[in-house]
Amino acid sequence: MNADELISRLSGPLSLRRRVVTTVALLGGLLGAAFVGLLWLTEPVLPVRTQLAFGALVLVGLGWAGYGAWVLTRRTPLFALDRVIAGWLALAATGLLAGLTVLVAATRGGVHAAAYAMVVVLVLVAVGNLVRARALRAALLRRKRELGG
Numbered sequence: 001m002n003a004d005e006l007i008s009r010l011s012g013p014l015s016l017r018r019r020v021v022t023t024v025a026l027l028g029g030l031l032g033a034a035f036v037g038l039l040w041l042t043e044p045v046l047p048v049r050t051q052l053a054f055g056a057l058v059l060v061g062l063g064w065a066g067y068g069a070w071v072l073t074r075r076t077p078l079f080a081l082d083r084v085i086a087g088w089l090a091l092a093a094t095g096l097l098a099g100l101t102v103l104v105a106a107t108r109g110g111v112h113a114a115a116y117a118m119v120v121v122l123v124l125v126a127v128g129n130l131v132r133a134r135a136l137r138a139a140l141l142r143r144k145r146e147l148g149g
Helices: 003-010 016-042 048-073 081-108 113-146
Strands: none
């Protein structure tokens, strides 16, 4: 096997599993954004905080839909870039959740300890996924350079 064949195996098309997961992210993001957007539009008077939360949820859903569309339409090797972008999206959404939890706690005099624990766990998982995705991408790119690609 020569270097070009090995590089093509490293950077081949998305597997069926990755395509299915990415399609679920695309459809989940679209459906979530549409559902929250319709709910937002049908409520005549909402507090400002609720409108901001709905807007943030719509943006998160559209972000995941955009990610799914980008991954599924790429025709070049991704070298795990899709996983890095998904990691950043997850960290951004989780950071938004953490910020909103702190905002609710500040305006209402606190929230249940389980809410804080959930946010901490989600942030740790998102950071862990991002670190793992970046390490995988670096390893693939290093291997590509070693093979002369």
